[in-house]
Amino acid sequence: MSKLAANSQFYTVEVGDSTFTVLKRYQNLKPIGSGAQGIVCAAYDTLTGQNVAIKKLSRPFQNVTHAKRAYREFVLMKLVNHKNIIGLLNVFTPQKSLEDFQDVYLVMELMDANLCQVIQMDLDHERMSYLLYQMLCGIKHLHSAGIIHRDLKPSNIVVKSDCTLKILDFGLARTAGTSFMMTPYVVTRYYRAPEVILGMGYTENVDVWSVGCIFGEMVRGKIVFRGNDHIDQWNKIIEQLGTPSQDFMKRLQPTVRNYVENRPKYAGYSFEKLFPDVLFPAESTEHNKLKASQARDLLSKMLVIDPYKRITVDQALQHPYVNVWYDPSEVEGVSPAPIPYDHSIDEREHTVEQWKDLIYKEVVDYVQKLLYGKLPLIGNSASGDTCSTS
Ligand code: AMP
Numbered sequence: 001m002s003k004l005a006a007n008s009q010f011y012t013v014e015v016g017d018s019t020f021t022v023l024k025r026y027q028n029l030k031p032i033g034s035g036a037q038g039i040v041c042a043a044y045d046t047l048t049g050q051n052v053a054i055k056k057l058s059r060p061f062q063n064v065t066h067a068k069r070a071y072r073e074f075v076l077m078k079l080v081n082h083k084n085i086i087g088l089l090n091v092f093t094p095q096k097s098l099e100d101f102q103d104v105y106l107v108m109e110l111m112d113a114n115l116c117q118v119i120q121m122d123l124d125h126e127r128m129s130y131l132l133y134q135m136l137c138g139i140k141h142l143h144s145a146g147i148i149h150r151d152l153k154p155s156n157i158v159v160k161s162d163c164t165l166k167i168l169d170f171g172l173a174r175t176a177g178t179s180f181m182m183t184p185y186v187v188t189r190y191y192r193a194p195e196v197i198l199g200m201g202y203t204e205n206v207d208v209w210s211v212g213c214i215f216g217e218m219v220r221g222k223i224v225f226r227g228n229d230h231i232d233q234w235n236k237i238i239e240q241l242g243t244p245s246q247d248f249m250k251r252l253q254p255t256v257r258n259y260v261e262n263r264p265k266y267a268g269y270s271f272e273k274l275f276p277d278v279l280f281p282a283e284s285t286e287h288n289k290l291k292a293s294q295a296r297d298l299l300s301k302m303l304v305i306d307p308y309k310r311i312t313v314d315q316a317l318q319h320p321y322v323n324v325w326y327d328p329s330e331v332e333g334v335s336p337a338p339i340p341y342d343h344s345i346d347e348r349e350h351t352v353e354q355w356k357d358l359i360y361k362e363v364v365d366y367v368q369k370l371l372y373g374k375l376p377l378i379g380n381s382a383s384g385d386t387c388s389t390s
Contacts, residue, residue: 010094015041020056021094022105042110051110052089058103060359067355072345074362076170079341080145082333084138086166091366101360112161115154119217124281125290127163128218133325134165135211140313141333143204146340152210153191173346189233190223194305197233198256205310212302219279237305242268244305271300289320
């Protein structure tokens, strides 16, 4: 195994409770967030003059669940190239050999805030619809690579002050749910579609549900389906949208069906009641389609329990509330269609030692491609549009 780097290229700095050992080109580290996998810092890249985000994956092979997730994320980040999906600018490990291998650092484009922070703001129709449009473009691109996310949530979506948006992660692996993760980190389930909660089969429009939940939260200023646990999540959905039809029930596994059919019956509320006019911003003066009635119409087509009756990503992109932004190069993507993701990765079972080896090899492979010019040194980020409506 080739050696990755000499120690002299690195320096160590304490950020919050964590220690970052990074390439000297990255200076001025400041913590900006943390997730299930570790801490994220903002930094200045002295080589390119660009501000970047650096995520530290601490011992990503510490257990099989962590390892699989880190490996999958890394492989997918290398595969996908779209302006609404976070791009990878660099990857490194300060350890010099497989034997010493501990941590992986992913360098990404730096954004200003995650969507949790933006949802709190009073957004006008232009911003709301532009954010929705970009989420749908990013999701469509993931789908074209064979990746169905299933776990989109505001903490994994980041935005810039110019209203450009990027999705940060790649959601659940196909085999997710079978793995039990021992972590103090609380999993957010508020945005998960009924078919995920109820363990049904799913198709691409599973991700439309999550966008609908995020959209509803922007309008209401509160989480739409705030379940206390897995089971309560379902209660919160049916209390507002009503008990689904028999046709839907028939598609459930017997034990789940038994539970769902024995819940109290709810009639649900109309979308005029769930999202009354007072919750919406003032009508747009520039676009006559950007108004409460159109926004509510789209919401009512996204937040549909039965996936067979829910709008698809393409239909949502064509909806009058969103298609004001429609640009074929953004929707279809400018780069060639991504190579489909090899789902056998999700099914792979390895020991911790084997995962360590695989992740290390991926890091070495990335660094070598960078060195031999097969990857751009400055990164692959596409320049973003602004919120202006030209
Ligand atoms: P993650 O570990 O990917 O779940 O990220 C955790 C948090 O770090 C996110 O919710 C964001 O607030 C922040 N974050 C991650 N990546 C970036 C980035 N590229 N730009 C700005 N903030 C980020």
